[in-house]
Amino acid sequence: MTSLMIDQFSCRQDNFGVILHDPLTGETASIDAPDGGVIARRLEQAGWELTHLLVTHHHPDHVEGIAALTEAWSPEVIGPSAEAGKIAGLTRTLSDGDTFEFAGRIVKIISTPGHTAGHICFYIADEDLLFAGDTLFALGCGRLFEGSPEDMFGSLARLGELPDATRVYCGHEYTQSNARFALTVDPDNQALAERAKQINDMRAEGLPTLPTTIGFEKRTNPFMRTGDQSIRKHLGLEAASDVAVFAELRRRKDSF
Numbered sequence: 667m668t669s670l671m672i673d674q675f676s677c678r679q680d681n682f683g684v685i686l687h688d689p690l691t692g693e694t695a696s697i698d699a700p701d702g703g704v705i706a707r708r709l710e711q712a713g714w715e716l717t718h719l720l721v722t723h724h725h726p727d728h729v730e731g732i733a734a735l736t737e738a739w740s741p742e743v744i745g746p747s748a749e750a751g752k753i754a755g756l757t758r759t760l761s762d763g764d765t766f767e768f769a770g771r772i773v774k775i776i777s778t779p780g781h782t783a784g785h786i787c788f789y790i791a792d793e794d795l796l797f798a799g800d801t802l803f804a805l806g807c808g809r810l811f812e813g814s815p816e817d818m819f820g821s822l823a824r825l826g827e828l829p830d831a832t833r834v835y836c837g838h839e840y841t842q843s844n845a846r847f848a849l850t851v852d853p854d855n856q857a858l859a860e861r862a863k864q865i866n867d868m869r870a871e872g873l874p875t876l877p878t879t880i881g882f883e884k885r886t887n888p889f890m891r892t893g894d895q896s897i898r899k900h901l902g903l904e905a906a907s908d909v910a911v912f913a914e915l916r917r918r919k920d921s922f
């Protein structure tokens with residue numbers, strides 16, 4: 667099995683587009699459709715035909731390109747059952763635990779409510795690949811527009827069970843501001859301090875800070891480190907539940 671080619675690029679304000687391509691079968695998937703024009707140009711330049719469009723959630727900056735891409739290529743458009751009524755153009759809806767095949771690989775749906783009620787992530791175990799949409803970001807997580815802290819904490823906990831080596835692609839380049847916040851709640855974390863420095867260097871050169879990995883996030887992302895004693899101490903929540911620590915982190919980040 668040849669390995670999948672992955673084209674990650676920035677578009678709109680701070681969104682990432684990601685295109686997956688299998689040279690053997692020619693199958694090609696776009697993760698979300700933030701900008702139909704930009705995605706179409708990249709496909710044309712590469713000479714790839716879009717066969718799949720994988721939609722994580724209903725927000726405009728993830729679905730606006732569906733119509734244009736469908737008109738050009740008629741891909742299978744796969745999205746969350748729970749948001750079927752909010753996303754026009756889906757040809758197939760899936761729920762937690764469902765799987766489908768892309769280029770001979772099994773893609774598994776992981777339901778991750780919190781940012782939106784029906785948000786899903788796409789996981790390809792064979793490739794150690796996760797497409798996390800707006801659930802997990804490098805050093806951060808999505809805002810709770812439609813879910814509770816319990817929902818999002820549970821969603822991040824599930825992603826945290828994936829192998830450390832899992833490469834994580836996310837919907838946005840928010841890493842630098844996430845790092846600034848993370849340092850305020852986890853200032854004694856050496857791995858975080860080093861990472862924050864690298865991130866500043868990468869952004870100064872205009873480089874993307876993604877993909878990240880699950881292992882990396884578990885060591886440095888405060889939203890995945892709610893059990894850490896040093897973070898708890900900084901928040902004055904030594905004896906609180908993990909969900910309470912998570913909720914306080916999210917509350918502080920919302921007004922950071």
Ligand code: ZN
Pocket residue numbers: 723725728781800
């Ligand atoms: Zn969103």
Ligand code: FE
Pocket residue numbers: 725727728800837838
């Ligand atoms: Fe988004």
